[in-house]
Amino acid sequence: MAVTETFDPSTATIVIVTYNRSGLLTKLLESIVRMDPKPGRVVVIDNASADDTGEVVASFRERLGAELVYRRLEENTGGSGGFSEGMRTAYELGSTWMWLMDDDVEVLPDGLARMGAWAPRFRSIQGRRYDYDGSAFYWQYRLSIPLGIPIPFAPADFDETGYRAMNSGCFEGMFIHRDIVQRIGLPDPRFFIYWDDSIYGWLASRLTNAVIVNEFVLQRTREIKQWDMGIRHLNASSDMYRYYILRNRGIMKHYFAAHGAYRPVRFFAGTVLTFAKEIIRLAVVERKLSRTSIGKLFSGIRDGRTIARDRTWKPMPPLEPVPARA
The missing domain is CATH 3.90.550.60 (Spore Coat Polysaccharide Biosynthesis Protein SpsA; Chain A)
Structure with missing residues (x-):
C-alpha cells in the first residue's frame, strides 16, 4: 500500500x-x-x-x-x-x-x-x-x-x-x-x-x-551483560524471561496457524533450538546452570503446550475505525 x-x-x-x-x-x-x-x-x-x-x-x-x-x-x-x-x-x-x-x-x-x-x-x-x-x-x-x-x-x-x-x-x-x-x-x-x-x-x-x-x-x-561473539551478541536474561520465551511459543503457534503459516515439525524443531539457545545463554553468559533456571524452561514448555492445545484461543481482533486527528 x-x-x-x-x-x-x-x-x-x-x-x-x-x-x-x-x-x-x-x-x-x-x-x-x-x-x-x-x-x-x-x-x-x-x-x-x-x-x-x-x-x-x-x-x-x-x-x-x-x-x-x-x-x-x-x-x-x-x-x-x-x-x-x-x-x-x-x-x-x-x-x-x-x-x-x-x-x-x-x-x-x-x-x-x-x-x-x-x-x-x-x-x-x-x-x-x-x-x-x-x-x-x-x-x-x-x-x-x-x-x-x-x-x-x-x-x-x-x-x-x-x-x-x-x-x-x-x-x-x-x-x-x-x-x-x-x-x-x-x-x-x-x-x-x-x-x-x-x-x-x-x-x-x-x-x-x-x-x-x-x-x-x-x-x-x-x-x-553480553557474550560478544564478534558478529553478534548474546545477552544475559532472567528466569522470568526464560519461562516466557518457551511458554509463549504456544501463543505463536496460534498466530501462525490463524494465517496458514504453522508447520508442526519445523515449529517443534524451532522450540528445540530455542531451548538449546537458552541453555547456552545460561552456561556461557550467566554461568549458572541451576536447577531453578532449567526448571523455568521446562515449565515454559509445559504451559506453552497447554496454550497451544486450547481450541477456544483466538488472535487479537482488528480495531474499530477512529478518525485520525492532530
Missing part, C-alpha cells in the same frame, strides 16, 4: 512503557525535551510501579513540549500489556504514527525527523539503536516463520537504498502507522513479555512493506 501524505511530527505519539525504573524514565523524558522536532504527544504507561514514577512524570508536564498522557495500570501487565494499553490510548487519541519504546533508551535529538523522512514511503519502520557503550546494537530483524525463531545472522549492512525488508518487530523503536494498527489490532497482552513484538512485526509485514532503516535514532541507557 503506497503512502502519499506528508509527515507531520505533531501527528506522532511516543508510547513509553515503564515499571519501577523512574531513573531511566527520567533520562528518556529529558531526551524528549531536547528533541527537534517533537511529537505531538507522549503517552506513558506505568505498569503499577511502586517507586516515584508518577511524580517523575508530573515534573515533566510543563516542560516536555508535547501533550503528556499518563496511565497507571492497576497491576503489572508486562511489556505486552503495557504496549497494548499504550497503543490503544494513542490510537483512540487519533495519532497517525505511534513510536514505541521501553524506558531504558534515550531518543536522539533528530530521531523523529529521521524516522519521519521515511514515513511517506513505509508504514512499519524500525530505526537503529546505539548500545550502552555507543556501538551499534545488533538486532535480528528476520524471522524464520516455519521454525518460529530469529534468523541468527541476517545481514547487518545496508546498500544505497538505506533500508532492508524485515518480517519481525521490536517494541524498542517500532514506528507504525495507525492504518496498520487498525487492521492488525492491539499487541496481544497475553504474551506478558517476549515474542509479542516479533509476532506484531510479522503481522505488519503481511500487510505492508515493513523495513529497518539505516538511521540511528535511539541510545540504550542500561548496560546488559
Whole structure:
C-alpha cells in the first residue's frame, strides 16, 4: 500500500512503557525535551510501579513540549500489556504514527525527523539503536516463520537504498502507522513479555512493506551483560524471561496457524533450538546452570503446550475505525 501524505511530527505519539525504573524514565523524558522536532504527544504507561514514577512524570508536564498522557495500570501487565494499553490510548487519541519504546533508551535529538523522512514511503519502520557503550546494537530483524525463531545472522549492512525488508518487530523503536494498527489490532497482552513484538512485526509485514532503516535514532541507557561473539551478541536474561520465551511459543503457534503459516515439525524443531539457545545463554553468559533456571524452561514448555492445545484461543481482533486527528 503506497503512502502519499506528508509527515507531520505533531501527528506522532511516543508510547513509553515503564515499571519501577523512574531513573531511566527520567533520562528518556529529558531526551524528549531536547528533541527537534517533537511529537505531538507522549503517552506513558506505568505498569503499577511502586517507586516515584508518577511524580517523575508530573515534573515533566510543563516542560516536555508535547501533550503528556499518563496511565497507571492497576497491576503489572508486562511489556505486552503495557504496549497494548499504550497503543490503544494513542490510537483512540487519533495519532497517525505511534513510536514505541521501553524506558531504558534515550531518543536522539533528530530521531523523529529521521524516522519521519521515511514515513511517506513505509508504514512499519524500525530505526537503529546505539548500545550502552555507543556501538551499534545488533538486532535480528528476520524471522524464520516455519521454525518460529530469529534468523541468527541476517545481514547487518545496508546498500544505497538505506533500508532492508524485515518480517519481525521490536517494541524498542517500532514506528507504525495507525492504518496498520487498525487492521492488525492491539499487541496481544497475553504474551506478558517476549515474542509479542516479533509476532506484531510479522503481522505488519503481511500487510505492508515493513523495513529497518539505516538511521540511528535511539541510545540504550542500561548496560546488559553480553557474550560478544564478534558478529553478534548474546545477552544475559532472567528466569522470568526464560519461562516466557518457551511458554509463549504456544501463543505463536496460534498466530501462525490463524494465517496458514504453522508447520508442526519445523515449529517443534524451532522450540528445540530455542531451548538449546537458552541453555547456552545460561552456561556461557550467566554461568549458572541451576536447577531453578532449567526448571523455568521446562515449565515454559509445559504451559506453552497447554496454550497451544486450547481450541477456544483466538488472535487479537482488528480495531474499530477512529478518525485520525492532530
